[in-house]
Amino acid sequence: xxxxxxxxxxxxxxxxxxxxxxxxxxxxxxxxxxxxxxxxxxxxxxxxxxxxxxxxxxxxxxxxxxxxxxxxxxxxxxxxxxxxxxxxxxxxxxxxxxxxxxxxxxxxxxxxxxxxxxxxxxxxxxxxxxxxxxxx
Amino acid sequence: xxxxxxxxxxxxxxxxxxxxxxxxxxxxxxxxxxxxxxxxxxxxxxxxxxxxxxxxxxxxxxxxxxxxxxxxxxxxxxxxxxxxxxxxxxxxxxxxxxxxxxxxxxxxxxxxxxxxxxxxxxxxxxxxxxxxxxxxxxxxxxxxxxxxxxxxxxxxxxxxxxxxxxxxxxxxxxxxxxxxxxxxxxxxxxxxxxxxxxxxxxxxxxxxxxxxxxxxxxxxxxxxxxxxxxxxxxxx
Numbered sequence: 072x073x074x075x076x077x078x079x080x081x082x083x084x085x086x087x088x089x090x091x092x093x094x095x096x097x098x099x100x101x102x103x104x105x106x107x108x109x110x111x112x113x114x115x116x117x118x119x120x121x122x123x124x125x126x127x128x129x130x131x132x133x134x135x136x137x138x139x140x141x142x143x144x145x146x147x148x149x150x151x152x153x154x155x156x157x158x159x160x161x162x163x164x165x166x167x168x169x170x171x172x173x174x175x176x177x178x179x180x181x182x183x184x185x186x187x188x189x190x191x192x193x194x195x196x197x198x199x200x201x202x203x204x205x206x207x
Numbered sequence: 208x209x210x211x212x213x214x215x216x217x218x219x220x221x222x223x224x225x226x227x228x229x230x231x232x233x234x235x236x237x238x239x240x241x242x243x244x245x246x247x248x249x250x251x252x253x254x255x256x257x258x259x260x261x262x263x264x265x266x267x268x269x270x271x272x273x274x275x276x277x278x279x280x281x282x283x284x285x286x287x288x289x290x291x292x293x294x295x296x297x298x299x300x301x302x303x304x305x306x307x308x309x310x311x312x313x314x315x316x317x318x319x320x321x322x323x324x325x326x327x328x329x330x331x332x333x334x335x336x337x338x339x340x341x342x343x344x345x346x347x348x349x350x351x352x353x354x355x356x357x358x359x360x361x362x363x364x365x366x367x368x369x370x371x372x373x374x375x376x377x378x379x380x381x382x383x384x385x386x387x388x389x390x391x392x393x394x395x396x397x398x399x400x401x402x403x404x405x406x407x408x409x410x411x412x413x414x415x416x417x418x419x420x421x422x423x424x425x426x427x428x429x430x431x432x433x434x435x436x437x438x439x440x441x442x443x
Contacts, residue, residue: 149317156310163304 079128086120089113102173103165111158115151122147255395255402256330256411264335265414269390273375275337276421280372283428286435295438299355311353318346326422330411336418340425347430351437359434364427371424378413378420 096109126143129135172179233239240247246259246267256262264272302308325332326339350357382391394400395412404410 152310153314156306156314159304159306167301 073131075127076131079124079126079131082120082124082127084124086117086122086124089117089120093117101175103170104162105173107158107162107165111154115154118150118154119147122150251405253395254330254392254412254414255405256414257406258330258332258335260333261329261335261414261418262411265329265417266390266392266412269379269417272417272421273379273390276372276375276424279425279428280368283368283431286432290435290438292438292440296441297355297358297437298439298441299437302355303353308353311349315346315349318349319343322346322422322426326418327415328408329418330414331406331408336421337425339418339422341429343422343426344429344433347426348433351433359430361431361434364431368424368427368431371420371427374420375417375424378417382413 090113093110093113096113097106100106100109122143123140126140129139130137166181246263250256250259250262254262254266256266303311322339322342322345324339325334325342326336329335329339347359379390382393383389385391385393385397392412394416395402400412401407401410408415
């Protein structure tokens with residue numbers, strides 16, 4: 072009984088710690104992409120800790136039942152599936168609307184890929200070899 | 208500009224102070240229930256619902272809900288009338304990335320399921336027809352945002368919307384025929400269906416039925432509004 076309570080409390084504490092880290096990353100990081108990187112990852116992990124932790128915590132108390140854990144696990148799985156997708160969509164939209172990378176960034180493979188693709192489409196169909204070369 | 212802004216702030220402050228003065232007479236945290244106590248005392252045996260809010264909204268004050276449904280219907284029809292064009296198509300240019308489309312494909316049934324869960328369990332858990340219907344509309348909004356060519360099946364949606372509204376009124380009219388007044392809860396009061404079942408799924412009189420109707424209606428209506436607003440005129 073009590074072990075469950077302790078495990079739940081530790082999980083909630085860990086989760087809130089990761090929440091704090093994600094908020095800190097939001098302030099600390101230099102550009103949109105880095106901010107998204109830190110905030111979404113640790114917020115997802117923190118939510119999982121808090122949500123599942125509450126479920127396990129409730130099991131250890133006298134008013135809790137298995138329904139708590141079931142509900143919290145469902146919510147956690149839903150969050151685990153949707154949070155990365157939304158982060159992906161946000162970052163992709165940010166890149167597409169032309170938000171620049173941090174000035175310290177060294178490499179931007181996606182731009183190279185996009186430029187190569189644009190070049191590919193510009194090249195007329197007769198000269199297929201150069202078009203293929205541009206892709207590689 | 209500055210004068211305008213300052214005047215607006217001062218006016219808002221005066222209005223806010225006036226409202227706060229009015230609210231200062233209301234004691235906070237004291238029991239001021241007049242009708243509320245009656246609802247809390249009688250909601251279980253009179254309506255069979257554990258959720259007092261939905262019981263009040265559907266049973267005690269059913270006319271309000273009927274009015275709200277009408278308001279939504281008028282909103283949907285109004286948007287349809289305002290944005291009416293002969294040739295309208297979706298003009299979205301970029302499809303969502305493959306992560307987005309796959310995620311939407313995976314999530315869509317779950318969002319639909321959860322929306323249905325909300326409106327079916329209106330008499331037991333928080334929620335009811337309006338949140339459930341909005342959740343279902345969210346599922347369709349997801350499809351609209353992720354795919355460039357997706358369109359709801361119009362004919363089916365509009366017919367379902369109308370039928371759901373008619374069913375609501377029909378349930379009320381059956382109550383009028385059986386019990387003597389509009390929106391009389393005949394399933395609970397006359398049939399006594401689920402009397403020994405309070406707190407479980409098969410109880411709550413006609414609340415689950417009405418909320419299923421409202422959920423379907425709101426879901427199709429909001430989806431229709433989304434559909435109307437996302438489309439643009441094409442000059443072909």
